[in-house]
Every structure is written in C-alpha cells, then in structure tokens.
Amino acid sequence: MSNQCKCNCGGKSNAFTQLDEILSKYQNTKGALIPVLQEAQSAYGYLAREVVDYIAEKMNIPVSQIYGVVTFYSQFHLNPRGKNIIRVCQGTACHVRGAKAILKAVEDNLKIAAGETTSDLNFTLETVACLGACGLAPVMMVNDDTHGRLTPEGITEILDKYR
Amino acid sequence: MEMVNMIIDGGKFKVPKNFTILEATRIAGVKVPTLCNHPELRPEGNCRVCVVEVKGARSLVASCVYPVSEGMVVNTNSPAIREARRMVVELLLANHPQDCLSCQRNLHCELQTIAAEVGVRQVRFDGEKKNYPLDNSNPSLVRDQNKCIVCGRCIRACSERQGVHVYSFANRGFNTTVVPAFNQGLDKVSCTYCGQCASVCPTGAIVIKDDTAPVWQALANPAKHVVVQTAPAVRVALGEALGMPPGSVVTGKMVAALKRLGFSKVFDTNFSADLTIMEEGAEFLDRLKNGGTLPMITSCSPGWVNFAELFYPDLLDHLSTAKSPQQMFGALVKTYYAEQAKLDPANVISVSIMPCTAKKAEAIRTEMCASGYRDVDYVLTTTELAKMIQEAGIDFHFLAEENYDDPMGIATGAGVIFGASGGVMEAALRTVSELITGEELECIDFKDVRGLKGVKEATLDIGGTEVRVAVVHTLLNARKIMDKIRAGEANYHFIEIMACPGGCIGGGGQPISMTNDFRQKRIDGIYECDTKSTIRKSHLNPAIKELYTSWLGEPLGEKSHKLLHTHYHQQYRD
Known part of the structure; x- marks a missing residue:
C-alpha cells in the first residue's frame, strides 16, 4: 500500500532518480507499462518490490496488475539475478x-x-x-x-x- | 433499440444488436451453461463452457463474448457442443481437489452444478494437482487456490464493482493463479474484506471464514451467558439461505431459531442502529452549527472504513466518530446490559449475526474493547447462521415466530432500514429534521435516497437550512465521491457510504444469489419491515430514551464518548 521509502534514509533521498527519468520519458504514452518495466529492469538489474510499487503509484496502475504482467513474461525478474x-x-x-x-x-x-x-x-x-x-x-x-x-x-x- | 434477426436452434428471433449470443439465447429460452460469466460482470470468455455453433464459423465460439449479427444462425445443442462442454468441465475437474463432500461450498458450488448439468459421469483425466498453501491470513476470508478454476470473476468484482484491484491473474499456463500482488495474503494488501470476491466465486476458492466452532462451544458452556444481536439485513436474506424466495422477511423465525440454538438473549442490532442515529445525528448537528469538518460521512460499513483508512487517510476527519451499530451494541452488552441483568461481564459472550465479512475484522480491531472486554466476541455471517440452523436440525419453515428480548430488542423502522443503501441517511434525516425544527415530520419517506442507483443525491430544506446529502454504494462509487471531496468539488453536508452493492443486503456474508433482482427483493423486504413498524423514528424509541435517561446521559456526552465513539487511522498493510 504505502510507497514510502523503506531504507533508513528517513525519506530524504530519492532512490528512484533513474526510474523517474524512465517514467517521465513515457508519461504521455499510452500502454507504456512494458517498456517502463524493461527499462527499469535494465537500470536496476531486476524489478524489486519497491520499484514495482513506485511504478504502480506513478503510472496509476494497480500493483496487482503489474504483478500479473511481470509474472506472465519470462523476461521480467522479481528477484536479483546472478552474475x-x-x-x-x-x-x-x-x-x-x-x-x-x-x-x-x-x-x-x-x-x-x-x-x-x-x-x-x-x-x-x-x-x-x-x-x-x-x-x-x-x-x-x-x-x-x-x-x-x-x-x-x-x-x-x-x-x-x-x- | 436497433434489432437484428437471428435463428437460434431453428427458431426465428429479433434481438437487440448489442447483445452477445449468450444474451440472445436467454430470449430464446435456452439455458446455455456458463461458469466464468457473471450477469453483473464484464464477460471475458475464459472458461469456454458456453460454447455454441455459429453457421460459417470455423470452430465453436464462446457465446458469452460473441456479438450477435444480422442473419446469424446459432445452434446451441449438438453432439459436438455437448461433448465440448463436457470436455471443458472434465478438464477443470482433472486438477480440482475432489473433496466436494467436505467443501464449504458443497451443494452451493457452480462447478459442481455444471458438472451435473453437462452430464459428467467420469473424469477421464488424472491431471497434475496444484498444491498452493491456504491464505488464512485475515479474519474475514479464506482463499484456497487449489480450488480456483481461474475464471477471473473475483478479479472483475474487485476492480469493476469495488475499484480496489486486489486480485490479478499471475504467471502463465498451468501455473496461472489468481492472487493479490506479490502473491501476498489479503492481510498484506489493500483488501477491505468486503467479501464481494467470495460472493462471485463459483467454487470454494474464496470463502467466508467459518467462526461457528467457538460459538457452538460457548453455547454448550453453561457458565456462559451468550447474547446475540442480528443485523437488519440478515432478516431479509436468511430465509433465502434456507430455501425460501429472495427477500422473504423471516425476523420472527430467525429469533425463534436463535433461541432454539441456545442463545440466552436474542437482541436486535436495529436497537443500536437507533442509538447510532442519536449519536451520529447529534454529531452532524454539532458539525453543522459549530463549523466542523463537512461533509460528514457515515461509518457503519466496515468495508468502507477500511477503504477510507487505506486509500483516503487524509480525509478521515470526514468520517463520523460514531461507532457502527454492531460495535455500539457490543460496548453496551458488557456494560449497560450486564449491569441491568446483574451479570458478570466476564461471563457474557457477545455474538453478532451480520451480512458482512468485514464485520469480523471490525470486531477484532484493538480499540473495540470499550467495555473493558472484547465488545463483540464472535461475528457470524448470515450464511454461517443458516449452516448452524441446518446443523442443529431446526426445521426453519415450521418454526413459530418469536419476539426479540427486551430491552435491546426494541427498535424502530429507522433502525431496520440501515440494511439498505440510503437507509442510514434516511434514518438520520428523520431524526435530525425533528431535532432542528422541533416539529413533527409529516412525510418521513425520503425516497430520493432509496434504491439501487450508484450515486443518489438530494437537497432538503430543514427548517430553513439547506442540507445537501449524497448516498453511494459500492467502493467504486465511494472512490468517485472521495476524489471529489479531495479535489474540493463536493459541496455536500452529509454522505452515506456503504461498501457493498445495495448496502448491507448485498453484503459479502449474505447467501449467494444469481437472481438478477435479488437485491431489490431484499430491499423491498427491508422497507416492508420499516412500514410495518409502529415507531419509525430513532429518537422515539422508548428503550433508547430509557437508556439515555437512566444510564447514558446525553448524546455526545462523556459516557457516549467513551463507549459509542471511536477514531480512525491510516492502515499500513505491508
């Protein structure tokens, strides 16, 4: 539910600067969820829970639906990937x-x-x-x-x- | 309406152009079996049970999503169709736990029914079984994904009806599941526990949490004084759960059945609904006169309260601090009633019968201990009570009607209409009008706020004061009105919000009905109870007057504040 920062920074830093750039690139594009997820994954290596929650909030898409998309396509990963x-x-x-x-x-x-x-x-x-x-x-x-x-x-x- | 001509099973029919084949077959008097289709939800064509032949089409088509067209020739009954339907159901059964006899939905399961209807006599496939853990994480609902047939109705109910979007399809192929985000329990996501998912689930994949065991135990314990309250909407749905027509009013039989089950006292939540009106009405007048936060919004529906705490934490000041009738009742049972009856509250067990799954969660909120004890110990839904009545071997149809016990069984018509959308508003207006004007209200039927329209509005002139009210039901409509408030565009004074369609009568704890107009029939039953009441205004309830005079003092007074009011806080779920 909450999209508050979960690290110990006390909400001071925005860990999602890169993600914000990706989101702003697509903010006027309809149906941009998959390219956003692809770019977010290539930026962070995988789609962490916090990243998915943040995308859900910013794109106003229910997080359950994004979870559905992420688990449908084998190209998306919810856990860190090995070397x-x-x-x-x-x-x-x-x-x-x-x-x-x-x-x-x-x-x-x-x-x-x-x-x-x-x-x-x-x-x-x-x-x-x-x-x-x-x-x-x-x-x-x-x-x-x-x-x-x-x-x-x-x-x-x-x-x-x-x- | 533009019509098209079509031939269904050799007969000629004119049907509206925007119909699906399935809708057209209903006109033709054909009962095409369906499973993922639900009359109130957008069709998706997931299950393929409803296949029919369309002349010229290469294969069988899913009639629930196939639009009709001019000159279309449809056949709904051929060996190929019957075999295809049977195959679909057989394949669903191949990996379905075959534990029907001990399943909560036994005899009320659409998969079971359809297997019988399409004539499954053997399951030729012994498929790989699913093995998902049970989601028992929350007080209201139990999810068993092993029984899920992936029809997606719960997803649609939660998003289209409630706008909450808890569920989604996840994964792919055989591994497809219907789960909340990140496959978490319902307690970890923004679930309001309204139970609408359970009420559209065709199988036992989402069911109401069964709390009958501890109630049976309490009833069997001679040291316990077990008191029960019954919510307004239960009396118009319990009969339906026990084989009577939708909307049957069974108040007296229900009271009799509860006495047979062994409850020491059978009281009426309508009594505390009247009390809610006294407190909430006084609060509204106070806010109106003294510049309090407006619009004030009702807080009787715990699904709605959860929704507000999850999605609109910035607007919680708008919610009336008056507790719901269930919790007001609970707070009084172990204080006022125990004192009157000279009982040790420690030996009193307070049970409520509710149309609602979210009430189970409301009762265990940490703050709901105003009496010094758990105010409401156990919450049973209408369907759980029906199950107890059956289990006890009580022949409901032959029961003679009995009356509620005094004093907390005395209630007015204003109390009973809490069970339908618009009822809390109407009950409040009946009392508030007289409190403002000091004159007796002649016409007490506020018909503008009644009925199944999603958003109802009315402007009233009460003694020269213009009062603008709105009534909404379903959380999708609640979201619309809350967004308006957040944007500063809602100029209402008072809003009633109920989480479920039609109000409590359409609650997640009610018997599942596929009849299109069952809600209206239950609503009719509620207003029938109201019109038959001798007293129809909460403030004229003699038991309520007595409660204030002898014990409680004034509405919004010190004792009221302690027992009958509460506060809300933002919910964090993960």
Whole structure:
C-alpha cells in the first residue's frame, strides 16, 4: 500500500532518480507499462518490490496488475539475478537424453531449485524449452557459452570454471 | 433499440444488436451453461463452457463474448457442443481437489452444478494437482487456490464493482493463479474484506471464514451467558439461505431459531442502529452549527472504513466518530446490559449475526474493547447462521415466530432500514429534521435516497437550512465521491457510504444469489419491515430514551464518548 521509502534514509533521498527519468520519458504514452518495466529492469538489474510499487503509484496502475504482467513474461525478474545465468535445456531431444538428471545435478551442486539464484548472487538457474542445439543433447548454456553432451558427473567441473 | 434477426436452434428471433449470443439465447429460452460469466460482470470468455455453433464459423465460439449479427444462425445443442462442454468441465475437474463432500461450498458450488448439468459421469483425466498453501491470513476470508478454476470473476468484482484491484491473474499456463500482488495474503494488501470476491466465486476458492466452532462451544458452556444481536439485513436474506424466495422477511423465525440454538438473549442490532442515529445525528448537528469538518460521512460499513483508512487517510476527519451499530451494541452488552441483568461481564459472550465479512475484522480491531472486554466476541455471517440452523436440525419453515428480548430488542423502522443503501441517511434525516425544527415530520419517506442507483443525491430544506446529502454504494462509487471531496468539488453536508452493492443486503456474508433482482427483493423486504413498524423514528424509541435517561446521559456526552465513539487511522498493510 504505502510507497514510502523503506531504507533508513528517513525519506530524504530519492532512490528512484533513474526510474523517474524512465517514467517521465513515457508519461504521455499510452500502454507504456512494458517498456517502463524493461527499462527499469535494465537500470536496476531486476524489478524489486519497491520499484514495482513506485511504478504502480506513478503510472496509476494497480500493483496487482503489474504483478500479473511481470509474472506472465519470462523476461521480467522479481528477484536479483546472478552474475552467471545457467539455462538447462528441457527440450524433447535433451529430455530423451537425460536432461532431468542434468538439471538435478546442477540443482544439487548449487543447492538451489530451477528459477532460483544462489545466495552469493553468483548463479541463477533457469530451464528453457529448447536451445536449438539438439545435436549436442543434453545441453545447457552458461551465459553465452554452450556446453553439450553433458553428463551429471561432469557438471561440477563446468560450474567451477565460473566460480 | 436497433434489432437484428437471428435463428437460434431453428427458431426465428429479433434481438437487440448489442447483445452477445449468450444474451440472445436467454430470449430464446435456452439455458446455455456458463461458469466464468457473471450477469453483473464484464464477460471475458475464459472458461469456454458456453460454447455454441455459429453457421460459417470455423470452430465453436464462446457465446458469452460473441456479438450477435444480422442473419446469424446459432445452434446451441449438438453432439459436438455437448461433448465440448463436457470436455471443458472434465478438464477443470482433472486438477480440482475432489473433496466436494467436505467443501464449504458443497451443494452451493457452480462447478459442481455444471458438472451435473453437462452430464459428467467420469473424469477421464488424472491431471497434475496444484498444491498452493491456504491464505488464512485475515479474519474475514479464506482463499484456497487449489480450488480456483481461474475464471477471473473475483478479479472483475474487485476492480469493476469495488475499484480496489486486489486480485490479478499471475504467471502463465498451468501455473496461472489468481492472487493479490506479490502473491501476498489479503492481510498484506489493500483488501477491505468486503467479501464481494467470495460472493462471485463459483467454487470454494474464496470463502467466508467459518467462526461457528467457538460459538457452538460457548453455547454448550453453561457458565456462559451468550447474547446475540442480528443485523437488519440478515432478516431479509436468511430465509433465502434456507430455501425460501429472495427477500422473504423471516425476523420472527430467525429469533425463534436463535433461541432454539441456545442463545440466552436474542437482541436486535436495529436497537443500536437507533442509538447510532442519536449519536451520529447529534454529531452532524454539532458539525453543522459549530463549523466542523463537512461533509460528514457515515461509518457503519466496515468495508468502507477500511477503504477510507487505506486509500483516503487524509480525509478521515470526514468520517463520523460514531461507532457502527454492531460495535455500539457490543460496548453496551458488557456494560449497560450486564449491569441491568446483574451479570458478570466476564461471563457474557457477545455474538453478532451480520451480512458482512468485514464485520469480523471490525470486531477484532484493538480499540473495540470499550467495555473493558472484547465488545463483540464472535461475528457470524448470515450464511454461517443458516449452516448452524441446518446443523442443529431446526426445521426453519415450521418454526413459530418469536419476539426479540427486551430491552435491546426494541427498535424502530429507522433502525431496520440501515440494511439498505440510503437507509442510514434516511434514518438520520428523520431524526435530525425533528431535532432542528422541533416539529413533527409529516412525510418521513425520503425516497430520493432509496434504491439501487450508484450515486443518489438530494437537497432538503430543514427548517430553513439547506442540507445537501449524497448516498453511494459500492467502493467504486465511494472512490468517485472521495476524489471529489479531495479535489474540493463536493459541496455536500452529509454522505452515506456503504461498501457493498445495495448496502448491507448485498453484503459479502449474505447467501449467494444469481437472481438478477435479488437485491431489490431484499430491499423491498427491508422497507416492508420499516412500514410495518409502529415507531419509525430513532429518537422515539422508548428503550433508547430509557437508556439515555437512566444510564447514558446525553448524546455526545462523556459516557457516549467513551463507549459509542471511536477514531480512525491510516492502515499500513505491508
């Protein structure tokens, strides 16, 4: 409900200077919610609760509706993202070649579930429906690097390169 | 109105051009099954149960969102249609918890009804089940997303009817849910607890919090003196919940049933509604004469009070400090009544029967302990009382009528009309007019403020003083008028606001009715009670006069201030 600043600044500083600039750019544009969210996310890395509340207030859109939009599109993130983004393919080809076991190996290694981020913010783990590299199945990407013909045993070695 | 010609199931019909196919089929006497569609909410076409064939269309169409056109040929009944409808319902059931027998909405569930109507005899799919935690976070409503069929009616009721926008669809595909922002409990978002979402939910996904267990327990405890008050709007809806036609007035049967259930005394909230008029009327006159904050706004509807505290904290001075009738009653039960009846207030349990889910939250507000005890211990809704009556095996139809107990069962017609939009205003005007002029009011029916119109206005000449009043119901209309006040554009003296459509008679705790005109029938019942009353002005209630003379002193006096008035504060929910 309240959009008061939640840090300890006592409301003196405006943490949303960047956001204000984004909002003012779109203030006369109808249907600008998605571009505002995209730019806010690229400015802050993710869409923090405070950011969503602030956008809701300034754009006069119910916060429940913005939450609906943010959770509908996979491009938006409500939690901080890791330095390294792991995307484990769960497509048909990977599935028949053991993608579930690969995902489990990564989850066990990072001690997080798919969709989560490690507490040190080093890794975010996601699943994708197909990476278009079916010949290499099972496959995953870490940032822009493609790793194919994976085995559960080989996962630790790959992840260690990013630690 | 421009009409179009169409053929429905072989018959020729003329229907208004702006109709949907679904509306047209109603004219044709066809009952196309619907689930996500609600007669009072914008159609969305989410569930596809209402599919029909349109000649020339490539596939079946959702009749609730498909507009009619000239020459359209519609078929509502074919093997393909029946199979499609059955399939839709079967798929909904595939991941629905099949616990109907122990569900609160058992026998009152639209999904259950539709499964029977479309002829589901087996569920061929054993789908993945949802496993969401229960939202039990608040005193009024319980949300079980596992029972949600994602029809979106609650979203529409909360936004279109109430303008509060608590709910939205979230996520995608199988994971789609209907949740408040950030998937929080209702206690953490700007929910007013009005319960309109529960009253449009077709399944048990949003239900009224059931508080009957502690009441049964109190009734079974011989050491407790259990007193009950019944709100005005309950008497015109309880019968409906027990199989009688909408609007049936069942005051006497209800009193009899409550006595059978074991309540020691059965009192009437109408009594404290009369008292509210004495206090609120005096407050209004005081504000008018002494330059107080105007317009003064009524504060009987706790959904509305929550709304004001959440969205208009800067305008709380406009709210009457008079407590709602429920809370005035509660404050008196454990003081005045306990003294009169020579009871230890510690052994008195105060129960109220309300048409309202927000009343449950009102009763547990920290400040509602004016008597030194919890003023109202338990709040049950009309539907919970109906359930108790059924559970006790009381045959409501055969009950002989009984009368309320004295002294807090004595009330006037002005008290009973609190149950309908415009009633508080009318009751106040009946008393305030006589207090201003000192003369007896001849015509006491203020018909301009009655009825289901969203915003009602009237200008009255009371003894040479012009008094401008407005009456609004639903929170969407409340928002409109509050924005006007905030902008300095509302030149009213007195405004009545009730959160629910039609006032308390349309409350979230009332039986769910899909009859289009059920609210009007309940309203008619309320005014029938008023006209049949021998006394129809609050200040002429002999029990109220006696209360002031022997115990309370003057309206707005010291004792009143302590027991009958309250204050409001901004609510922070997260």
